[in-house]
Amino acid sequence: MKTPINGFDLQELGLPQGQIIGIALKINSKRHGFTREQMLAHFKLVLETPENYIDDAIFSKLAVALIEKANEKPEDFIQLNPNPNAFAAYGLEHIEDGARKQMEVAMQLPVTVAGALMPDAHQGYGLPIGGVLATKNAIIPYGVGVDIGCRMALSVYDIPEAFYYANEDKFKRELIAHTKFGAGHGFQGQYKSDHSVLESPLFAEHTFIKNLKDKAWSQLGSSGGGNHFVEFGIMEFTEADEILNIPKGKYVALLTHSGSRGFGATVAGHYTKIAKDVCKLPEVARNLAYLDMTTDLGQEYWIAMNLAGDYASACHEVIHTKMERALGATVLAKVENHHNFAWKEVWNNEEVIVHRKGATPAGKGVMGIIPGSMTAPGFLVRGKGEENAINSASHGAGRQMSRTQAEKTITKTEMQNILKDHNVTLIGAGLDEAPMAYKDIHQVMAAQQELVDVVATFTPKLVRMADDGSRED
Known part of the structure; x- marks a missing residue:
């Protein structure tokens, strides 16, 4: 399998983030007969002497962009704060430098009030x-x-x-029958589901999302690709939980992880481009371009983001309802929490917009689920409301290997062996999602004891993920 060139490879080469990397990736997508190593070597030469490539048939656009970038004036950009506040960090000794540096840049934005880095963080x-x-x-x-x-x-x-161990084939059959995976994949005709979220007037009124209803409808109840999953496992309560009204014991549970599919991704791409056009930040911070909440554009995105969140929730509801009916089971408790979102909250006595990109809300008494990997336990938690963490916790174990690194260093045999050792049945997934690609969840949980209390433990037993090499997260 050929190892692709990605944005991080180009950053390491020295190409500036943003538009220039986009141009380079587009050139690379055609490869022009070059090997990976040859293409990287050419990119390096263009970076060092762009003036030599202005008329080059392949690299001219990249060369011109690099020269224009070199001639930009600092005063053309919004200035970053040279003396930002410090941010809270949990388990920092196990967090890669790239993630820490990105957080340092985010703290320099003139609109930043506070920040925190969770123990599962990565770039x-x-x-x-x-x-x-x-x-x-x-x-x-x-x-x-x-x-x-x-x-x-x-x-x-x-x-x-x-009951699970006596009926594993039934659970496997229902899991396959009632889930669908893969980037861009959806349902057709009579197989489409319905949900009140599709009746939102925004699909008729909102300037941008009114053209996305058909895509949203076809993908409703599907799970996408990347690290998304639907899995059965055993939930263990070592003591009764009075709030959930569940006695001590071990129960079969269904755990799902996915988001707003193509609908949300289209919204994100559209408004990210707009933000970069109207909010001119220095290159190091370009991907943190923001929209003013007092403007029409800011409100447009806010409304679209919230609908995408409602749609993501609806996708899970469809899956869980299908499974509940198929099993003929009674649900003792349901818990749901989201990340990749922004909330209006009060922090330090002022209203702020809290972005949690891959972080779990963990306000006082707020329930959440923090998964490990397909062979590591997940945890049902209750937030402690730690203000330094901006009422947040990790959203999982976090990657310790990039997808490319995992595919290069982990073998199918190694993955099969670890699944067998943990008595886990896997449907789909590639080596990029191998358990070894993730951090030790126990280490992550130990780093956030002041953020959450553990209520119960979830042990995966039957896992389904995309099997087509999707990269949708």
Whole structure:
């Protein structure tokens, strides 16, 4: 399998983030007969001497963009704060430098009020995944993320653990029958589901999203690709939980992870481009371009983001309802929480916009689910409302390997062996989602003991993910 060139490879080469990397990736997509190594070597030469490539048939656009970038004046940009406030960080010793540096840049925005870095953090675009940022009257599309409203949803059934082991084939059959995965994939005709979210007047009134209803309808109840999953597992309450009204014991549970699909991704792409056009930040901060909440554009995005969040929730509801009916089970408790979103909250006695890109809301008493990997436990938690963390916690274990690195270093045999060792049945997924690509969830949980209390533990047993190499997160 050929290793692709991605944005991070080009950043390491020295190409500036943003438009220039986009141009380089477009050139690379055609490859022009070059190997990966040859293409990277050419990019390096263009970066060093762009004037030599102005008339080049392949690299001229990149060369011109680099020269224009070199001639931009600092006064053309919104100035960053040279003396930003510090941000809270949890488990910092296990967080890569790239994520920490991205958080440092985010703290320099003139609209930033406070920030925090969760122990599962890793480098992303703009705000790091696992980054929490509170801003004043500003919304950052890339601070929310591409998969708007991505979330976890849990149904705990009145089914004892022993029933699962005696009926594994039934659970597998229902999991395959009632889920659909893959970037761009959806349902057709009679297989489409329905939900009140599709009746929102915004699909007729909103300037941009009125053309996205058909896409939203076809993908309703599907799960996409990347790290999205639907899985059965065993939920263990070591003691009764009075708030959820669940006795001590082990129960079969369904856990789902996915977001707003193509609808949310289209919204994110559209408003990220607009933000970059109207909010001119220095190159190092370009992916943190923001929209003023007092403007029409800011309000447009805010409304679209919230509808995308409602749509993501509806997708989970469709899956959980289908499974509940198929199993003929009674649901003892449902818990749902989302990330890749922004909320209006009060922090330090002022209203702020809190962006949680890959971070779980963890206000006082707020329930959440923090998964590990397909072979590591997940945790049902209750927030402690830690203000330094901006009432947040991690959204999972977090990656310790990039997808490319995982595919290069992990073998199918190694993945199959670890699944067998943990008695986990996997349907779909590639090596990029292998358990070894993720951090140790126990280490992550140990780093956030002051942020959440553990209520119960979820052990995966039957996992379904996309099997087509999708990269949709």
